[in-house]
Amino acid sequence: MKLLPLLSLFPVCIFASTNPDLAWNSDDSPNPQDLHLTTMSVGAYNLPALPYAYNALEPSISGQIMELHHGKHHQAYVTNLNNALKTYASATSSNDIAGQIALQSAIKFNGGGHINHSLFWENLTPASSPDAKPESAPTLMAEVAKTWGSLEGFQAAITKTLLGLQGSGWGWLVKDSQGLRIVTTKDQDPVVGGEVPIFGIDMWEHAYYLQYLNGKAAYIDNIWNVINWKTAEARFIGTREDAFKILRASI
């Protein structure tokens, strides 16, 4: 399965069969509460259920944004990833190397979209949750203070980086062998260079525009209220495999 770095994360058999559930009409929003009941066939990715209700992140992120973002945007990445991987599998079985290469961009974009959003939902939580308090991440906070002086210092640094993004993309706090770093990725490029993603902030306009319009600095200010520091701590302490377990669960 040495197809691509993305796929090598998932030691699975791809596309034993197709599943009619994948053909969700794009206007037919899936109810996240029902998703865990929808068992997909082995090898096809599934939209993971949100661990909270669409409106649970208000007022930091509106319910309308969350519903579109999860039910439509993330779903489209999952659908298009599955379609691309299916075509890739047939290109592989017919030894069509040109066809395989032609699909890599679609796999990276849609696979990245699926990875990034799956990590993103898990690293957010309602502001009322104890997990939203930075005290839920004592080990991580100590390392943040060591690297940036304080949580505020880190927040100022990542905010500056996020506001400097040109076009669509993501900002991430990651852990590598050197310690903590802030990185950005363009479009839906995922963090798959060996780093452990601690948490991501989606800077695509669809992540904030309906509520914040062009005021992306206000979106960044408010997202700190709903960061899931407990998840961040677990990813910091754990390995890359731990951070990506949500993806294996969505197969």
Add this chain to the structure above:
Amino acid sequence: MAALLRTSALRAGLRARAAKSTAAMASTTFVRGKATLPDLSYDYGALEPYISGQIMELHHSKHHQTYVNGFNAAVEAVAEAEAKGDAKGVAAQAPLINFHGGGHVNHTLFWENLAPNGKGGGGEPEGKLLTAINEDFGSFETLQKQTNAALAGIQGSGWAWLVKDKTSGTLSVVTRPNQDPITGNLEPLLGIDAWEHAYYLQYQNRKAEYFGAIWDVVNWGTVSKRFEN
């Protein structure tokens, strides 16, 4: 809005001169050549129902304005670095000049290649432009299909353009990521903005609907003029 910008730009220029006498000449030159937000030739609500007035107002007065400001700031930073012989400082501004300068160029072309439906907008290309479209695409309908497919295929933010090769005169459809402008041997004739801020408030994730609707406000007169120049 443009008047406000000029005033604040002048003040910034004055401050820069007061602070650094060595940079005075560069700042003076720079203030004279400052980019400003161009006025729209139609009202914000004039492209409705195809593009909402709210989108147009934010897109022009906030987003385009930010590119103008960013471009002016980057040009000023280049002049200051240049005056100090700081080549590294000049080079560091290159991505910002490309992004904000491209944003300013692209939006300026965009506003001009749109017009209210029935008042210059919509309909079909005519004359020499139509002849060229038929030769290079087979039909106007095929051009639309190719453009819409190109728009749908953009991964992230970007633009699709109908362009003319300056040497051969051949028409084609190309895309550019983010705010990269059309440069080199290609002449931009018609630009369509595929950034989410161009349609999200009205169309949300249904971007294919936006790509379908924008043809009703394309100003073919502008496109023809660009083609024949």
